[in-house]
Amino acid sequence: MKIVVLGATGTIGAKITEHLQTTGHEVVQASRSRGVDAATGEGLHDAFTGANAVIDCLNIETLSEKKAVRFFSKTSHNVVRVARRTGLTHVLCVGIAGAADPKVNAANGYYKGKAVQEKIYQASGLPVTVIHSTQWFELIDNLVRRASVGPVTLLPTMRMAPVAADSVARLVADCAVADPPSGVQRVAIRGPEITTGVDMAQAILAAHGRVGGRRPRILKQVPFLGKATATGGLIPQDTIVDDITLEAWLGMASSPT
Numbered sequence: 001m002k003i004v005v006l007g008a009t010g011t012i013g014a015k016i017t018e019h020l021q022t023t024g025h026e027v028v029q030a031s032r033s034r035g036v037d038a039a040t041g042e043g044l045h046d047a048f049t050g051a052n053a054v055i056d057c058l059n060i061e062t063l064s065e066k067k068a069v070r071f072f073s074k075t076s077h078n079v080v081r082v083a084r085r086t087g088l089t090h091v092l093c094v095g096i097a098g099a100a101d102p103k104v105n106a107a108n109g110y111y112k113g114k115a116v117q118e119k120i121y122q123a124s125g126l127p128v129t130v131i132h133s134t135q136w137f138e139l140i141d142n143l144v145r146r147a148s149v150g151p152v153t154l155l156p157t158m159r160m161a162p163v164a165a166d167s168v169a170r171l172v173a174d175c176a177v178a179d180p181p182s183g184v185q186r187v188a189i190r191g192p193e194i195t196t197g198v199d200m201a202q203a204i205l206a207a208h209g210r211v212g213g214r215r216p217r218i219l220k221q222v223p224f225l226g227k228a229t230a231t232g233g234l235i236p237q238d239t240i241v242d243d244i245t246l247e248a249w250l251g252m253a254s255s256p257t
């Protein structure tokens with residue numbers, strides 16, 4: 001099959017690309033650095049022509065509701081429009097478990113953007129698969145980097161069931177090469193353990209001596225993303241439970257963070 005991966009240079013896009021290629025599929029690796037801009041629509045038509053499916057792994061790093069909603073609505077509208085024109089038979093989107101729930105996204109502008117993205121795909125009338133993933137182990141580095149001032153790191157209180165991005169990528173790749181659904185299909189995946197961001201950061205720090213390129217001396221959590229995020233709203237109920245634990249992932253991760 002020929003599959004377009006939008007955001008192929010990103011964390012999950014690169015892993016999905018690898019899974020697809022090693023199982024013998026052709027991948028169109030699309031991102032701005034490869035001449036495709038999903039926000040303006042530039043290059044989308046050429047990238048989609050002749051493909052069977054597109055996987056949206058696009059991202060913008062922002063906590064601003066305005067920026068996130070603008071980015072995810074522009075990109076998903078463009079993907080839907082060009083997918084219809086070029087006759088794609090399956091659109092897949094990497095979503096965040098719980099992010100579309102108003103109780104969860106009330107204090108999170110980025111999640112509001114993700115909620116809009118899901119809504120646009122689900123209303124598109126195209127065969128759509130939304131893969132609802134919990135937070136990846138890989139996310140913690142980024143959270144720590146963004147939430148640190150000198151030796152102090154204040155993470156949001158997040159109760160979560162983190163999963164290895166590679167396991168999510170394999171699931172997304174498998175969904176992309178399977179028969180498309182007749183309407184909207186939702187698949188959820190989580191990791192085997194329930195933990196918090198601060199506990200994960202401490203475990204990574206203990207294992208690697210660094211987390212997010214830092215050695216925080218004070219590592220605390222504050223519930224600034226709201227009660228639902230702090231109390232389990234990010235943990236899906238009806239879900240695939242992957243078997244890679246944080247300890248196993250730390251053993252696999254090749255370089256210190």
Ligand SMILES: NC(=O)c1ccc[n+]([C@@H]2O[C@H](COP(=O)([O-])OP(=O)(O)OC[C@H]3O[C@@H](n4cnc5c(N)ncnc54)[C@H](OP(=O)(O)O)[C@@H]3O)[C@@H](O)[C@H]2O)c1
Binds near residue numbers: 012036059094139
């Ligand atoms: N991190 C988590 O724990 C987690 C959990 C569940 C779901 N997700 C979702 O997974 C998705 C992918 O996240 P990620 O961390 O893998 O992303 P990432 O590493 O930040 O990569 C984003 C990708 O999007 C591309 N991109 C950005 N703007 C673009 C544009 N206008 N046109 C074309 N390409 C563009 C980037 O390449 P260029 O810069 O070259 O354009 C890059 O390839 C996100 O939607 C996120 O919400 C993340």
